[in-house]
Amino acid sequence: MPRKPRMYIPDIPCHVMQRGNNREASFFAEQDYQFYLDCLYDASLRYGVSIHAYVLMTNHVHLLLTPRAKDSISLVMQSIGRRYVQYINKEYRRTGTLWESRHKSSVVDADHYLLTCMQYIELNPVRANMVKHPIEYRWSSFAYNALGHVNKWVTPHPIYQTLGLKDKNSQKAYLALFDGEIDNKDLNLIRNAATFSMPTGDSLFKRQIEATVNRKLGYMKRGRPAKAPTDECK
16 A cells, blocks of 8 residues: 655644564664754755754654755654664664654644644653653653753744743743643543644644545554554654
């Protein structure tokens, strides 16, 4: 069965998720996380992609990106795939693939879900019981978005900036969002959208995306019935 075509739209943020092959580890030491971020940064500058949030987990990554062109995100992920896999294979004397065959992607209704999607991404280590608070996890954008720590990789989205007139106000308002938990309905919507590469938004947003890409959107059935998303998509 043919693969679903990519659904990238210039200036529309997109939640990108990629897992290690067979859910195996993709990062083995601190320098691996750092090298991945450097690959991401270099590719984002080269291909015109803004990074709003990220988290690098042991065996998967979540990114919130806005492309300037239709193919920008695909080019970024291809570039990372080449550079990072070559680095890992050389560093650890291994061969073969490192990632699943395709990354997942979900265009995001920024007006209603951008901030929640950022929370979803940065709370991954908490949901995985790796830390009690996202500030304790080094390999995410939380310290920048919530506390203003220096981070060359992140470009604030305009909706994030509307949280306050100045950066510190935006950070304070963003940090306050973490006082409560993400609503289960929103949590499941974001998780399912990422898993099945569907839009993160309501029915109206999906119709708008359908009109933009000029095709109907739906869950494509492949082989066995799909299992419900697991905590691997945290």
